[in-house]
Amino acid sequence: MDQLLSVKMDTNSGVIDHRIHDLSSEKQSGLAWIKNHIDEVNQWVNQDGFALLRGLNIVSSNQFSSILETIFGEPLSQYMYRSSPRTALKNNIYTTTEYHCEQVILQHNENAYSNKWPMRMGFFCVIPAKSGGDTPLADSREVYKNIPLEIREKFERLGVMYVRNYGDIDLPWQEVFQTDSKCEVEAYCDANEIEYQWYENRLQTRQRRPAVAKHPQTGEKVWFNQAHLFHASSIDGQTSDLMRTSIGEGKLPRNAFYGDGSVIADEDIHVINQVYKDLTFSYPWQRNDILLLDNMLFTHGRQAYSGVRKVLVGMAKIVS
The missing domain is CATH 3.60.130.10 (Clavaminate synthase-like)
Structure with missing residues (x-):
């Protein structure tokens, strides 16, 4: 910092x-x-x-x-x-x-993944x-303006897909959804455009969301996503590479892809994090x-x- x-x-x-x-x-x-x-x-x-x-x-x-x-x-x-x-x-x-x-x-807008x-x-x-x-703090309008055009346009075109695997490493699904009922989890997911898959008592969810939003009052475009926070490269040190190798990209506790499921390059996430660092106060x-x-x-x-x-x-x- x-x-x-x-x-x-x-x-x-x-x-x-x-x-x-x-x-x-x-x-x-x-x-x-x-x-x-x-x-x-x-x-x-x-x-x-x-x-x-x-x-x-x-x-x-x-x-x-x-x-x-x-x-x-x-x-x-x-x-x-x-x-x-x-x-x-x-x-x-x-x-x-x-x-x-x-x-x-890291910098984030609350619940921008939802x-x-x-x-x-x-x-x-x-x-x-x-x-x-x-x-x-960082101004989301300035973040949007300062992300290189090539990266920004791809995110704006494809959006972000957030993948979460709940369990031993990340939060259990019972805490995330504040219930012990699988039926209630499924009802919440259905109501909020979240894809879900059960593996016995383990849960995986996928949610596609835009990477950019317009402020409802000002009409200004803001960088409004948590791709950099969910992305596998945000895991500290060498842990990211070890986990990717051992359990695979799709089974990490959380990860972010483009909305079409394609991989977001580590280098692009590093650029986004640097923009945040430059604008943070x-x-x-x-x-x-x-x-x-x-x-x-x-x-x-x-x-x-x-x-x-x-x-x-x-x-x-x-x-x-």
Whole structure:
């Protein structure tokens, strides 16, 4: 992550980025302030694609849930068709992805591999890490523009096919679909254009999705897929080659192909990851920070970190 730009405070003028909103001088509780400034907060996100609210007094995950529901104007959504391990708290608040602290989580738009995704996300920093642990961002419009034309056009023409094999290495299907019933899994897949195949108690799914989307409000094209995150080359070190050789491309825990089933070259995935790295920036977390995000306009990820880190997330405004 050596190319990551950290956006820092300017000690003379207060902030150097208008998307950081320092509210530490407010005397009300965080929820009370939000209720009095709903339109203003939503305008910040609509204009800039995200907003960092800093300095609000927030005492619990329940209060965070109430703040998000007030801003979004609806109850928070349940996290279905999961791709990473999380702990569910009350009122559809979740921990962020619980991968090992040394692991970097690549940039992604939440649920871009699915035909349903949240338009709005909110992150809440309960405990910032001792070092690292930022939640980097990247503008999906700029990612689209900066991917070389030859690669971009092929993805745009063919789309992406996501292949998942649930079981020993990746998440079990019971956790992904939040049920122990094969019938319920099949019903969900049928309703959401997911092909599925059972191998006794093991499940494989395939889902074809566009690689590029248009933002419903702005009409702008955004790079909106997780091909780089699912692709076999994203597995660390030599593990990718060993797993490919031992179990084959089609049986990896997860993999990404073009929508017609053809192989995506490792080199093209490396180019896409480099574009993300070049465009990624972050704000070092402070306790009680709330980061509001337009999930189609901006990707997010996670830096490696040391010490204790606790960041919560809630999602709403599901679209398809």
